[in-house]
Ligand SMILES: NC(=O)c1ccc[n+]([C@@H]2O[C@H](COP(=O)([O-])OP(=O)(O)OC[C@H]3O[C@@H](n4cnc5c(N)ncnc54)[C@H](O)[C@@H]3O)[C@@H](O)[C@H]2O)c1
């Protein structure tokens with residue numbers, strides 16, 4: 001099919017590239033000239049495993065092209081996919097200004113029947129607004145609107161698209177359903193055909209549920225710390241039950257990224273506007289932010305005096321591994337808290353350094369984890385990159401001033417950390433003291449967690 005994708009961010013670019021790879025003729029449009037220039041040179045504008053290879057292949061095979069001109073690009077398209085951003089307004093609701101601008105522009109240049117599909121995450125009711133915005137521009141020219149929300153994850157976006165578990169097709173007409181079925185046929189996936197409102201709701205419900213799972217396990221982790229249990233084993237046990245499922249039971253410093261924080265807020269706001277106040281999701285958000293603060297407390301607890309003047313090596317800035325996306329990354333909350341307490345931070349991330357420094361230009365950076373940890377008083381893991389999981393603990397120990405590791409992602413094995421002589425604290429697992437050193441053991445029970453440095 002002939003497809004035009006508007007917006008070449010994480011979603012639009014990955015979708016466009018994958019649509020072209022399964023045989024559709026795709027043109028991707030963006031109003032950012034620099035992005036278009038780079039993509040025309042077959043250079044990926046985001047870090048996403050496997051993206052650049054597919055980009056190069058499909059441009060070469062003339063399946064995929066890029067343009068700044070929406071009018072010319074939609075002319076022959078049968079399907080136009082809207083994949084622009086829907087950032088949060090001050091009150092948390094989704095800002096639809098980019099959607100509105102694109103819908104109106106499509107309306108102005110519509111010359112023949114097309115299905116206009118919203119892939120961006122939008123509140124229930126947006127499909128009808130999109131229809132209105134297009135119609136006010138194009139008059140009697142026929143078209144259908146549809147909703148086809150995206151479920152890909154950053155860092156595995158190509159895989160998630162090529163092997164999607166399902167696609168929800170929110171439509172108003174049989175013709176639009178048929179177009180979307182044809183678009184998805186090569187993916188050979190489970191198709192759920194429904195109305196537009198239900199499709200729009202599915203996306204928020206899915207993200208809010210996943211966020212709830214993460215906050216739930218983080219609360220279990222916090223209780224585990226009080227009662228001397230190990231959350232990773234608890235999660236493993238829970239996960240074997242197919243009614244629960246093993247995914248998204250990783251305790252840590254809470255979720256970040258461009259979706260969960262924004263979409264949970266928009267979901268809450270959607271409830272308020274509809275006259276139904278959601279009760280669970282606001283608590284999910286609170287627990288999530290508290291996880292960041294709890295990690296800072298753990299770092300502080302590792303020193304019997306204060307963090308003032310302490311050199312803290314922060315490993316990992318991106319909101320999750322395999323991406324350079326810094327949107328709502330826990331590091332953006334945690335690093336300023338450390339600086340506020342007088343710590344000196346040296347940060348390193350394998351791919352997100354450039355983006356991170358645009359947001360936090362005041363942070364001292366290192367070119368490698370080895371450089372970041374040099375003479376550190378404590379090492380803190382904020383992103384569970386494979387590179388950090390593979391750190392040689394003997395090498396690490398030889399570089400730091402104090403063997404203190406605070407692991408916000410439960411990357412290391414607590415027993416091994418003790419054997420290697422680290423003071424080690426993680427999330428929802430036993431804390432490890434340094435035996436035979438000048439640290440006394442840690443008590444998780446009774447009045448809470450405490451630790452004292454002897455001498
Ligand atoms: N990032 C994800 O993992 C993900 C996953 C699923 C759904 N979503 C949703 O998909 C949507 C897009 O997210 P994203 O992360 O790809 O956003 P993004 O900010 O990375 O990309 C949006 C792109 O749209 C372009 N754009 C804005 N206005 C335009 C216009 N008038 N004409 C042409 N291009 C225009 C921007 O230049 C930018 O390149 C959001 O609603 C988001 O919630 C995101």
Ligand SMILES: O=c1ccn([C@@H]2O[C@H](COP(=O)(O)OP(=O)(O)O[C@H]3O[C@H](CO)[C@@H](O)[C@H](O)[C@H]3O)[C@@H](O)[C@H]2O)c(=O)[nH]1
Nearest residue numbers: 150151152153154248249250252254255256257259319320
């Ligand atoms: O057990 C877990 C799993 C994830 N996370 C954190 O949760 C955040 C989000 O992770 P993930 O969902 O893997 O990444 P996203 O790319 O944000 O993808 C989510 O958001 C997208 C945008 O809506 C959806 O399309 C995806 O289905 C949904 O998983 C990250 O900070 C992770 O570190 C945890 O803390 N514990």
